[in-house]
Amino acid sequence: MKIMTTSYVLTIAGHDPCSGAGMTADLSTINALGGTGLSVCTALTVQNDLTFEQCYWTDPGIILDQLQLLLNSYPVRVAKIGIIENPDILRQIIRMIHEVSPETDIIWDPVLKSGSGYTFHRNLSVGGLSDIFEMCSLVTPNYDELRAIAENGNIKKAISDISSRCPLLLKGGHRSDAQKGTDILYFKDAISATLLPRNILDVNRHGSGCVLSAGIASYLARGYDLLQSCILAKEYTYRFLLADPAKRKAEHIALQYISTGKSPEEHLQHIQEVCISGGKWIQLRMKDHTEREIFDTAGKARDICTRYGAVLIIDDGVSVARAIGADGVHLGNNDLPPAEARNILGPEAIIGGTANTLEDIDRLQREGVDYIGLGPFRFTTTKKNLAPVLGLDGYSQIMETLQQLKTNIPVIAIGGITLRDIGPILETGISGIAVSGLLTPKQRVTTPGSTKDMIRMIGELIRHAAGPSKQTTEIVKHQ
Numbered sequence: 001m002k003i004m005t006t007s008y009v010l011t012i013a014g015h016d017p018c019s020g021a022g023m024t025a026d027l028s029t030i031n032a033l034g035g036t037g038l039s040v041c042t043a044l045t046v047q048n049d050l051t052f053e054q055c056y057w058t059d060p061g062i063i064l065d066q067l068q069l070l071l072n073s074y075p076v077r078v079a080k081i082g083i084i085e086n087p088d089i090l091r092q093i094i095r096m097i098h099e100v101s102p103e104t105d106i107i108w109d110p111v112l113k114s115g116s117g118y119t120f121h122r123n124l125s126v127g128g129l130s131d132i133f134e135m136c137s138l139v140t141p142n143y144d145e146l147r148a149i150a151e152n153g154n155i156k157k158a159i160s161d162i163s164s165r166c167p168l169l170l171k172g173g174h175r176s177d178a179q180k181g182t183d184i185l186y187f188k189d190a191i192s193a194t195l196l197p198r199n200i201l202d203v204n205r206h207g208s209g210c211v212l213s214a215g216i217a218s219y220l221a222r223g224y225d226l227l228q229s230c231i232l233a234k235e236y237t238y239r240f241l242l243a244d245p246a247k248r249k250a251e252h253i254a255l256q257y258i259s260t261g262k263s264p265e266e267h268l269q270h271i272q273e274v275c276i277s278g279g280k281w282i283q284l285r286m287k288d289h290t291e292r293e294i295f296d297t298a299g300k301a302r303d304i305c306t307r308y309g310a311v312l313i314i315d316d317g318v319s320v321a322r323a324i325g326a327d328g329v330h331l332g333n334n335d336l337p338p339a340e341a342r343n344i345l346g347p348e349a350i351i352g353g354t355a356n357t358l359e360d361i362d363r364l365q366r367e368g369v370d371y372i373g374l375g376p377f378r379f380t381t382t383k384k385n386l387a388p389v390l391g392l393d394g395y396s397q398i399m400e401t402l403q404q405l406k407t408n409i410p411v412i413a414i415g416g417i418t419l420r421d422i423g424p425i426l427e428t429g430i431s432g433i434a435v436s437g438l439l440t441p442k443q444r445v446t447t448p449g450s451t452k453d454m455i456r457m458i459g460e461l462i463r464h465a466a467g468p469s470k471q472t473t474e475i476v477k478h479q
């Protein structure tokens with residue numbers, strides 16, 4: 001009997017102990033994109049981000065036994081295949097999928113070499129693989145892989161031979177020429193679609209090809225057509241690459257700095273001061289500025305944050321966040337609804353929402369925000385049209401109820417917070433604080449030295465308050 005639930009995506013791939021690539025990276029992608037991941041491990045590898053030392057292939061009998069059991073148990077919508085010992089085993093796997101589960105789409109990502117240079121296969125050729133292409137719904141080689149299997153180096157002929165049998169996505173992520181980042185999707189009927197990169201990223205993280213093909217598999221499984229799936233997965237991979245490892249590790253950031261300044265230059269100067277001083281989470285909040293000014297400043301703020309490994313979110317402006325490649329947005333009641341922002345910014349984006357009551361938190365959580373900014377804690381002149389002040393009692397009541405309901409969305413406090421408030425606020429179960437005036441006071445001229453001292457003291461208070469059972473602010477959705 002097949003177990004019926006949502007979209008099952010099967011990855012048949014190697015195990016990478018650092019999860020940058022292979023089966024575990026695929027499963028993370030599948031789960032992040034709303035699928036249910038199944039896996040068959042084709043090899044154990046000894047590798048990390050920089051080096052690949054060894055590959056121990058799984059016994060083909062075990063691969064086929066696991067595959068048969070999964071195909072008999074689950075309605076697998078899409079199977080994505082990564083490293084396989086040789087074309088014969090690949091053939092057996094694909095045939096089994098065809099026989100046991102003919103409705104399953106197969107994506108083959110022909111990995112010939114690891115990112116760090118380990119060679120899995122030599123002497124493969126388009127001609128020798130033609131029966132395999134016939135059984136696939138998509139193959140996703142990068143340019144080097146296509147060149148390696150093209151007979152006599154004839155890339156044009158290789159493209160035409162493959163795409164007459166199945167759609168081909170030629171990935172340009174690793175190219176060093178003008179086509180870097182451009183992927184081309186060739187359909188069977190000689191039509192092609194060029195997928196331009198949103199930005200050229202100077203990142204060659206190992207495993208990005210796995211993330212892209214697992215992303216395509218996940219979107220296909222959810223019912224998108226092939227072109228839509230490639231576009232959406234490309235966007236997802238872009239965000240994955242943008243979130244550099246330092247940022248992805250910055251899961252537990254409990255201090256958000258909200259920028260302030262009389263001019264765009266002052267905003268940038270304050271942001272730089274906070275970043276130099278160790279601040280890791282910045283919100284660009286520019287009121288009473290033109291769209292052009294906000295857009296230009298946001299691009300510069302992004303560069304500063306990238307340089308210092310800080311996360312940047314934009315207050316209100318979803319389109320600005322998307323255009324400059326920010327990590328997310330903070331949305332108020334009059335902004336775009338979180339679900340719409342999510343559609344635009346993608347699953348990896350950090351989306352925060354403003355709340356003043358328990359009902360606000362409940363609604364925002366259902367709308368899919370990643371964290372809540374709950375405020376105001378006390379009166380502040382930084383924001384006009386303040387909601388009713390909550391004070392410590394208001395926070396205690398709301399946090400107690402959330403704990404009773406076992407709701408564990410990160411909630412950060414905001415509004416007029418001083419150094420002395422931090423301990424008592426965190427005692428209520430709040431996971432972090434967002435401050436503007438505390439780091440950029442109106443009366444005193446701040447210097448990197450004084451901001452550093454302040455951030456250090458805030459860090460101490462947060463560390464003291466956060467015992468092992470306390471929730472901290474998880475601002476990154478997916479690793």
Ligand SMILES: Cc1ncc(COP(=O)(O)OP(=O)(O)O)c(N)n1
Pocket residue numbers: 256258283285315316330331332333352353354355372373374375383384412414434
């Ligand atoms: C962390 C955090 N919490 C709340 C707010 C307030 O946002 P919003 O309601 O959109 O009001 P403005 O900041 O736009 O005036 C915030 N920005 N950050």
Ligand SMILES: Cc1nc(C(=O)O)sc1CCOP(=O)(O)O
Pocket residue numbers: 258354373374375376377380381382383386387414415416417434435436437438
């Ligand atoms: C931006 C903002 N939002 C608030 C809310 O209650 O929603 S209070 C606030 C101002 C935060 O700055 P400061 O630390 O200077 O008070």
Ligand SMILES: [Mg+2]
Pocket residue numbers: 315316330331332335
């Ligand atoms: Mg706002």
